[in-house]
Amino acid sequence: MGAHLRQHPTDRGPANGDLHGSRTDNQPSGCRRVRDVRPEAARRRFFGCRRADDGSRESGQVDRRVVAGCWLLGAGGWGWLMGETMKICLAGTGAMGEIHVKALQKIAGVDIVAVASRTEESGNKFAEQWKIPFHSTDLQRCIDRPGVEAVILTTPSDQHADQTVMALAKGKHVQVEIPMSLNLRDAERIVDAAKRSGRICMVTHTRRFSSPHREIRKRIREGTFHLHHMVVETYFFRRTNLNMHGQPRSWVDSLLWHHGCHSIDLAYWILDEANFEVWGQQGPEHPSLGIPMDLTVAMKSRKGPLFSMAMSFNNKGPFGGFYRYIGEEETYKVYRDAMTDSEGKDVPLDGTPAFDRQDVEFASAIREGREPESSAQSCLPTMALLDRIDRVMQEGRVGQTGQARRVSQVVM
Structure with missing residues (x-):
């Protein structure tokens, strides 16, 4: 999201580097390593050791300036060097x-x-x-x-x-x-x-980094919360081409591929499930923006839970994504970084803002x-789900003949 920028043809990147670092306790499971592309001198400094002229590590020769310059960012769990x-x-x-x-x-x-x-x-x-x-x-x-x-x-x-x-x-x-x-x-x-x-x-x-949604995912994985239905409402008032701060945009937003992407990804990520049955429909396109202003999406997980999402660029009132997690044990409502239970009581959470995390x-x-x-x-997998939903919507538009038409389910 942002402003249009000029761009030159692409170039090839530099050669492959080596692996560096070691797994930390707070490294997410299932992560793969990427190649270290820093200069060799920087890799040496990272480990805090001097090297002999032949490149071998000098046993026990830890540079105290490096040790003194190290710091640890608790939220990220990574150390680096002063300077x-x-x-x-x-x-x-x-x-x-x-x-x-x-x-x-x-x-x-x-x-x-x-x-x-x-x-x-x-x-x-x-x-x-x-x-x-x-x-x-x-x-x-x-x-x-x-x-x-x-x-x-x-x-x-x-x-x-x-x-x-x-x-x-x-x-x-x-x-x-x-x-x-x-x-x-x-x-x-x-x-x-x-x-x-x-x-x-x-x-x-960003929703993957939001404390309420992380808490829901954790409880599902622990077996303390069994989800029946995830209900999402995403509302904006976008009849003119403005961003979230009311400033003019030079490009047109996508209700499905942008805003829908947040919530479709949540369903996939929270349930660790990509094999959904999907269905969707869209309303008329805006005469000047050229995009559908209202969407409905439904999915069914093979594990059982349902997903229902209503989206609109025509809504007057509070804007954003409103989430309701209906489970066997409780019903939780989430808006931005806050979560409440069925009695309207706040659920204690880590207060780290999602964008910061x-x-x-x-x-x-x-x-x-x-x-x-x-x-x-x-x-x-989220992009594949969006592609399937988009195709169902397009098939529904092409097949409209003035009478009700059943849109076939698309199953992965």
């Missing part, structure tokens, strides 16, 4: 760009050194406000700034796939805003590019050389 800053390029100066800046500024050892913008004016204003030393309307110039290790893309949804593939090919780790693409084919292209590059590619499936995970995965919790690979 060893992770340099990040941010693409996009819209609402999500600002959210990422605020989250990244809380992480020690991380510095935004360049921002790419749609216009010179917006870039200058954003860079001045957040004290970012370089800005340009040319994304590649920003990525090519000295020392840039990672890129965060908050650009328009239809640019995500090409920009992600380009940044990966240039040897950069990437965190791309949801959705990673607007079709399954491009999502698969991103996953392939990440595998070829050996770099980390993470998608901002998400960006810490990105930085941690890079430092630890592992796959992040919402890697592009782990989000691919």
